[in-house]
Amino acid sequence: MSVSVTATDESPDAQTARGRPSIVRRLSRRPTTLLIWLPLLLLAVCFAYPLLQMFRLSFTDFVGSTSGVFGNYLWFLGTDTQMTILRRTFAVAGWVTLMCLILGFPYAYLMTIVGPRMRLLMVGVVLLPFWSNLVVRTFAWVILLRDSGPVQSLLHAIGIDDLRLLGNTVGVTIGATQVLLPFLILPLYAALSGIDRSLLTAAHSLGARPAVAFVKVYLPLAVPGILAGTSIVFILTLGFYFTPALLGSPRNSLVAQQIVTQVSELLAFGRGSAIAFVVLIITFVVLGLVGLVTRRYRRSFETGLDL
Amino acid sequence: MNTFKWSSSRVLLVGFCGLVGVLLMGPTLIVVPLSFTSEKSFRFPPEGWSTQWYENFFTDPNWYESALLSVRVGLAVAVLATVLGTAAAVALSTGRGAWRGPANGFMLAPMIVPGVITAVGIYYVFLNFGLTQGFWGFVLAHTVLALPFVVVAVSASLNGLDKALVTAAWSLGANRWAAFRQITLPLIAPGILTGALFAFLTSFDEAIVSLFLSGPFARTLPIQIFQSVTADIDPTIAAASTMLLATTGFFMVVLGVITVSRNRR
Amino acid sequence: MSQHGVALEISGLTKRYGDVTALAGVDLSVAPGEFITFLGPSGSGKTTTLNAIAGFIEPDEGTIDLDGRSITGVPPWKRDIGVVFQNYSLFPHMKVSSNVAFPLRQRRVPKREMAKKVDEVLEIVGLSHLADRYPRQLSGGQQQRVALARALVFGPKLLLLDEPLGALDKRLREGLQLEIKRIHREVGVTFVFVTHDQDEALVMSDRIAVFNEGHLEQVATSQELYEHPETLFAAQFLGDSNVIHGTLESRGDRHALRVGDRAFEVMDPRGAAPGSEAAIMIRPEDLVVRPVDRESPVDHDGKTTPAEVTEVIYLGGRRRIVLSALGQEFIADEMSSVHDHKPGDSVVVTWSMGQARLVSTD
Numbered sequence: 060m061s062v063s064v065t066a067t068d069e070s071p072d073a074q075t076a077r078g079r080p081s082i083v084r085r086l087s088r089r090p091t092t093l094l095i096w097l098p099l100l101l102l103a104v105c106f107a108y109p110l111l112q113m114f115r116l117s118f119t120d121f122v123g124s125t126s127g128v129f130g131n132y133l134w135f136l137g138t139d140t141q142m143t144i145l146r147r148t149f150a151v152a153g154w155v156t157l158m159c160l161i162l163g164f165p166y167a168y169l170m171t172i173v174g175p176r177m178r179l180l181m182v183g184v185v186l187l188p189f190w191s192n193l194v195v196r197t198f199a200w201v202i203l204l205r206d207s208g209p210v211q212s213l214l215h216a217i218g219i220d221d222l223r224l225l226g227n228t229v230g231v232t233i234g235a236t237q238v239l240l241p242f243l244i245l246p247l248y249a250a251l252s253g254i255d256r257s258l259l260t261a262a263h264s265l266g267a268r269p270a271v272a273f274v275k276v277y278l279p280l281a282v283p284g285i286l287a288g289t290s291i292v293f294i295l296t297l298g299f300y301f302t303p304a305l306l307g308s309p310r311n312s313l314v315a316q317q318i319v320t321q322v323s324e325l326l327a328f329g330r331g332s333a334i335a336f337v338v339l340i341i342t343f344v345v346l347g348l349v350g351l352v353t354r355r356y357r358r359s360f361e362t363g364l365d366l
Numbered sequence: 367m368n369t370f371k372w373s374s375s376r377v378l379l380v381g382f383c384g385l386v387g388v389l390l391m392g393p394t395l396i397v398v399p400l401s402f403t404s405e406k407s408f409r410f411p412p413e414g415w416s417t418q419w420y421e422n423f424f425t426d427p428n429w430y431e432s433a434l435l436s437v438r439v440g441l442a443v444a445v446l447a448t449v450l451g452t453a454a455a456v457a458l459s460t461g462r463g464a465w466r467g468p469a470n471g472f473m474l475a476p477m478i479v480p481g482v483i484t485a486v487g488i489y490y491v492f493l494n495f496g497l498t499q500g501f502w503g504f505v506l507a508h509t510v511l512a513l514p515f516v517v518v519a520v521s522a523s524l525n526g527l528d529k530a531l532v533t534a535a536w537s538l539g540a541n542r543w544a545a546f547r548q549i550t551l552p553l554i555a556p557g558i559l560t561g562a563l564f565a566f567l568t569s570f571d572e573a574i575v576s577l578f579l580s581g582p583f584a585r586t587l588p589i590q591i592f593q594s595v596t597a598d599i600d601p602t603i604a605a606a607s608t609m610l611l612a613t614t615g616f617f618m619v620v621l622g623v624i625t626v627s628r629n630r631r
Numbered sequence: 632m633s634q635h636g637v638a639l640e641i642s643g644l645t646k647r648y649g650d651v652t653a654l655a656g657v658d659l660s661v662a663p664g665e666f667i668t669f670l671g672p673s674g675s676g677k678t679t680t681l682n683a684i685a686g687f688i689e690p691d692e693g694t695i696d697l698d699g700r701s702i703t704g705v706p707p708w709k710r711d712i713g714v715v716f717q718n719y720s721l722f723p724h725m726k727v728s729s730n731v732a733f734p735l736r737q738r739r740v741p742k743r744e745m746a747k748k749v750d751e752v753l754e755i756v757g758l759s760h761l762a763d764r765y766p767r768q769l770s771g772g773q774q775q776r777v778a779l780a781r782a783l784v785f786g787p788k789l790l791l792l793d794e795p796l797g798a799l800d801k802r803l804r805e806g807l808q809l810e811i812k813r814i815h816r817e818v819g820v821t822f823v824f825v826t827h828d829q830d831e832a833l834v835m836s837d838r839i840a841v842f843n844e845g846h847l848e849q850v851a852t853s854q855e856l857y858e859h860p861e862t863l864f865a866a867q868f869l870g871d872s873n874v875i876h877g878t879l880e881s882r883g884d885r886h887a888l889r890v891g892d893r894a895f896e897v898m899d900p901r902g903a904a905p906g907s908e909a910a911i912m913i914r915p916e917d918l919v920v921r922p923v924d925r926e927s928p929v930d931h932d933g934k935t936t937p938a939e940v941t942e943v944i945y946l947g948g949r950r951r952i953v954l955s956a957l958g959q960e961f962i963a964d965e966m967s968s969v970h971d972h973k974p975g976d977s978v979v980v981t982w983s984m985g986q987a988r989l990v991s992t993d
Contacts, residue, residue: 098450
């Protein structure tokens with residue numbers, strides 16, 4: 060019975076198919092492709108359109124005496140206080156990146172040489188901060204770094220008294236390092252676990268001392284992973300708002316705070332957008348450079364091995 | 367796997383990594399004991415214990431309403447982002463042609479653009495649409511940010527799916543939709559569930575876009591915490607943080623269980 | 632079954648992927664209830680043809696008729712063609728019984744009838760006791776039989792099997808080959824079987840269609856194909872063969888293949904023009920190897936050549952002698968060892984004229 064039903068169903072299909080495939084048929088060939096339009100529409104309206112609006116505003120929306128198409132960009136790049144903020148942001152991002160590398164590299168390295176159970180525990184410890192909200196963890200640092208907090212008591216006990224940890228870039232660097240450490244450790248671990256450790260053994264057997272073998276054989280192979288991890292941390296620090304807002308002070312503000320201040324306090328959307336686009340461009344430049352360097356590095360390595 | 371051998375440098379390494387571990391966990395967990403303090407201060411360690419800050423949380427409308435809003439937004443985002451993200455992942459995996467690369471890149475872009483920049487753009491547009499300080503504004507904005515995570519999770523599942531199973535279902539009489547419903551969907555369900563949890567967590571933890579969209583009439587829990595920190599010293603913040611931690615932790619454990627059971631399959 | 636006496640009719644089937652021609656005009660008729668095998672190396676077009684029949688790909692040109700009705704452009708789910716896949720493609724989240732019931736559910740078969748049909752077909756493949764297992768709890772051979780049951784349960788007009796035994800080890804393959812033959816006899820459905828394994832093709836098929844570079848070389852019964860291959864490719868792909876290349880010469884009724892200063896007689900030039908390039912093919916078991924010395928000198932009668940033994944291989948029931956002659960390698964299989972050959976021996980290789988087949992070389 061079912062066979063006869065399908066048989067009548069298929070005859071019109073079979074007849075249209077004798078000619079060239081109709082447009083309707085061509086469209087219905089992969090109807091699942093049409094599914095992409097709804098999510099694309101959402102992203103277009105709630106992501107691409109806002110960014111385009113900001114781009115427009117950065118050239119058209121002016122406050123005070125600023126004018127001219129590039130007025131907002133010239134204002135940002137030409138104002139000393141703004142440049143100080145940008146330089147400070149870069150400095151903090153650099154310090155945070157360095158601290159993350161110093162703390163994260165040994166950790167990621169240890170993860171590659173311990174047994175599976177220990178590794179699971181170490182992964183758990185790295186992932187634990189993700190359970191917690193960024194605001195909450197920054198709040199925890201407020202408590203820890205306060206003048207009457209545990210860290211200060213510890214410093215007091217060892218004789219350091221007049222080191223202020225809150226309300227300046229020191230606190231911001233400490234907080235941001237802790238928040239961003241997982242973002243360095245995880246990609247670095249992924250890269251390091253791909254390195255063939257038998258190369259180290261080979262280097263030992265050829266007479267290299269362990270430290271020499273590590274520096275000459277292991278570290279060069281780890282460079283792509285280090286670049287991946289550090290660039291993520293650097294970029295994320297550039298966009299940080301809550302950490303400097305809670306651990307820093309308005310006098311020591313970073314560029315993200317400046318964007319928020321311009322937009323939500325001064326309603327200077329043009330200026331805020333201009334700063335945002337400078338940061339966005341820096342982000343893409345950093346990502347592009349790292350991609351370029353990594354590719355160059357890999358290639359030189361491959362040809363180097365041919366020698 | 368070669369077994370771990372101890373040496374003096376290894377002892378140093380393990381000790382250092384132990385300290386890094388404390389650094390990673392300490393600030394995350396310190397809010398838990400603080401939330402049970404008996405005094406109105408953040409003295410650490412606390413001198414006495416009580417649950418009064420939890421009581422305060424559930425009686426002060428500022429706190430419980432923001433928590434309720436966060437949960438409602440999170441659930442709506444989980445549904446919306448999961449449906450849209452799954453649709454996108456399916457289209458990307460079954461489609462052919464040059465459009466896939468750019469479309470995929472566009473789908474993942476909200477992960478790359480710094481949050482503060484997305485936030486300003488969304489704030490400006492939503493101001494014009496009248497979507498600030500409201501449920502749907504939060505939902506739409508968070509869905510944009512959660513979408514990439516769903517696409518990634520579901521795409522991973524689809525890549526692991528044997529395409530021949532779908533072809534087999536066609537040959538056995540199932541049309542595209544029937545094959546999708548009976549074969550593809552059940553087999554990628556773990557990926558979809560993972561995506562949904564990620565979407566919920568993304569929304570539940572999101573702060574920077576919420577900061578712009580929040581106002582006196584509507585603020586999410588992270589923003590309520592942020593504003594309390596800057597305003598007054600009140601251990602209710604610690605209680606709220608602990609509950610945030612517990613909620614996220616719960617979902618993380620669920621995620622872990624899904625991952626483990628999927629690997630075992 | 633069909634009033635045409637043809638179950639499947641393929642004509643002019645062509646498929647191109649960019650610059651690559653996967654199928655270049657394939658024509659083929661399959662009779663109802665026939666067991667036909669598509670044989671060829673990978674990339675020869677056999678699987679492309681199967682995918683076109685199943686409706687998984689659309690041909691650029693040509694038509695496919697099933698039971699006298701064109702199925703070109705009909706989606707796979709409306710074709711009523713059963714397919715057994717190389718890796719079984721059982722649905723991992725369904726029990727064996729649900730897997731087998733799947734095609735019936737799509738056809739909205741009533742529950743009672745569905746259960747009956749599932750039981751019947753599981754009986755046929757001998758897996759009734761495993762109905763409640765999940766695919767991953769079954770062995771490869773059992774999974775293959777479930778796939779077979781699933782593809783047969785809805786009474787398909789045609790069953791396509793795409794290298795169904797490729798993933799199994801040799802002993803299991805041989806058992807399942809006979810099993811599939813038995814099921815074919817029992818259900819009477821037309822089977823199209825794709826394989827790259829010549830022995831499998833010889834064992835199983837009513838007819839074999841030899842594919843090469845997107846076209847059909849020859850369609851014939853196993854015996855015909857083995858004994859009378861039409862092309863060099865067919866000769867070499869099916870079974871072992873010795874091939875001598877040369878130029879065809881004809882004098883009246885007598886034909887010969889010239890190779891340097893030698894001429895080998897052939898019985899039937901098969902329409903090949905004198906002066907054209909051709910080859911003769913002799914099966915290893917048709918070569919007789921004799922010691923060169925005592926009894927007979929080397930006679931140049933057109934079906935003999937001197938040779939040197941390079942290797943003797945023991946193959947269980949027979950011996951394979953590898954020889955060097957005419958500047959190339961020959962192989963001869965002997966069932967019983969009349970003469971004891973050693974590497975380095977000078978020998979004479981002889982065959983009968985009827986066993987030297989002329990094949991086209993293009």
